[in-house]
Amino acid sequence: MEMDSWPLMAKCRGQQDDLFPDGADQKRARNICAGCQVRAECLAEALDNRIEWGVWGGMTERERRRLLRQHGEITSWRRLLLDAPH
Numbered sequence: 001m002e003m004d005s006w007p008l009m010a011k012c013r014g015q016q017d018d019l020f021p022d023g024a025d026q027k028r029a030r031n032i033c034a035g036c037q038v039r040a041e042c043l044a045e046a047l048d049n050r051i052e053w054g055v056w057g058g059m060t061e062r063e064r065r066r067l068l069r070q071h072g073e074i075t076s077w078r079r080l081l082l083d084a085p086h
Contacts, residue, residue, distance in 0.1 A: 006045075011036035020054040026061070033058035040081045047077035 012019055012032045021029050033039055033055065043057020047068060052061055059067070074080055 006038040006041035009038050010042060011038075019056075026055055029055040030058050030060065041078075044078040044081045 007013065015032060018032060019029050033042070036042070036058075039057050041057075043059060043064075045051070046056030046059070046064055050068070051064075054061070056064070
């Protein structure tokens with residue numbers, strides 16, 4: 001898959017406004033991500049680019065910030081999440 005083509009396959013395609021809620025509604029928005037075939041690509045995009053708003057790859061802003069703080073040594077989330085052998 002092309003690096004930039006994953007949004008076309010996202011389960012949330014056309015629902016982006018639902019993925020940028022305030023506060024507690026973020027947890028509800030994560031349900032949109034459940035079962036998405038490009039969830040890892042989405043999460044890697046948000047982590048690598050330090051995207052601060054919205055739900056990406058099933059993680060809220062707060063969850064992503066915590067993950068980034070805990071794993072500051074990781075330079076490429078894309079490589080970790082997508083290129084590593086499973």
